[in-house]
Amino acid sequence: MKLSPKAQASINKVIEKFQTGDLSAVTRIARIQVASDAPVNKWSLSNKVLAFLQSDELDCRGYKQWQKEGRTVKKGSKAVYILRPKLAKIEQENEGETKNICVGFAPIPVFAASCTEGDEVLPTYEPVEYPPLLDVAKKFGIAVEYAPISPDKLGDCQTDGSKIRLGTHDAGVFFHELAHAIHARIDGELKQGQNKTQETVAEFTSAVLMDLYGMGDSSGKAWSYISHYSDDPLIAITKAMGTVEKVLAVLLADEVPSVGS
Ligand SMILES: [Zn+2]
The missing domain is CATH 2.20.20 (Anthopleurin-A)
Structure with missing residues (x-):
């Protein structure tokens, strides 16, 4: 399995941030809200x-x-x-x-x-602009749903990887849940609940994709997220790297290689 030099460079960049501790600031993610008078x-x-x-x-x-x-x-x-x-x-x-x-x-x-x-229509919560890789989700028959969700999470993914729910328009959260869904397809099914390895794979993959698509540095967010599951996020991502590469290879299989690569 070979990733493009560009994808490999993004992996290396996020790992280097983890190694040097030069991490991005963690910013608050905006949620999709129900109408204010609800x-x-x-x-x-x-x-x-x-x-x-x-x-x-x-x-x-x-x-x-x-x-x-x-x-x-x-x-x-x-x-x-x-x-x-x-x-x-x-x-x-x-x-x-x-x-x-x-x-x-x-x-x-x-x-x-x-x-x-009734005649009064319900609001829709679709984003103004869809994130990259939505076509890959479609190709694998992964349903993607945008809607306000309960305050204890920003998104989730069914264990068989058939459906993703997003309570935010943040691309990083979409990438995280999409990584879970592809991981489910590779392994057959995800383990129930918040599993350490699965969360590390999803969050690290998301940070790599954010860099790859030039959507910002989410290394700090990834570090703090993975810290919830592991004392040393650097060791955690090293252990998860094999799976991360498999997930990225599936996600980026249709990527058009840039000229000369
Ligand atoms: Zn997750």
């Missing part, structure tokens, strides 16, 4: 995660809340449930003051946007 914006973090886990969508609303938006919940739609704390007033021991305490939770049914219909 009820979900007022929910607790755990309710957002809860609704997303059940429905695969973040923009969930109550039956009447959807009606107010000019949309009705389709017949036969399954509700998902968020939890509202039940509060009770108790007397303070001295001074006769009262205090609210949580005595349990009441489930509240809400419905995902895709369960609704």
Whole structure:
């Protein structure tokens, strides 16, 4: 398996950054947001995660809340449930003051946007410009979906590599999830959850692709991300390099070699 000199140069550049510690600053990644007036914006973090886990969508609303938006919940739609704390007033021991305490939770049914219909159209979240390599995802039948997702992640990839969900328009996150999907195709299936080797392969591949396409230096982000899984990111990427090269070879197979190379 041979990578183009350009791809090899990008690998070397990111490794060198890791070796010398000359890393890029870690910047915050902008998320795709649900409309600012959507009820979900007022929910607790755990309710957002809860609704997303059940429905695969973040923009969930109550039956009447959807009606107010000019949309009705389709017949036969399954509700998902968020939890509202039940509060009770108790007397303070001295001074006769009262205090609210949580005595349990009441489930509240809400419905995902895709369960609704109406003349008012739902927003779409596609980027103005698609990232490089989207055609490779298409070629391998990897579905790519842009939508607001739960706050505990920026994107994810199904273990069989058939679908990527992106909660941001950031190209680096797309590259990370695409690397997971191709890794899944190479190995047959990914391991469930956040696996150390898989995360190292995906994040390092993303940093290489960012450099290759001239989309910026994400070495600092890659270093800090891989640090969550490994004490020494440099050793981690050295161990993962064989797989990184396989993933890059698949991703860049159709790359037109530049003249003279
Ligand atoms: Zn990942």
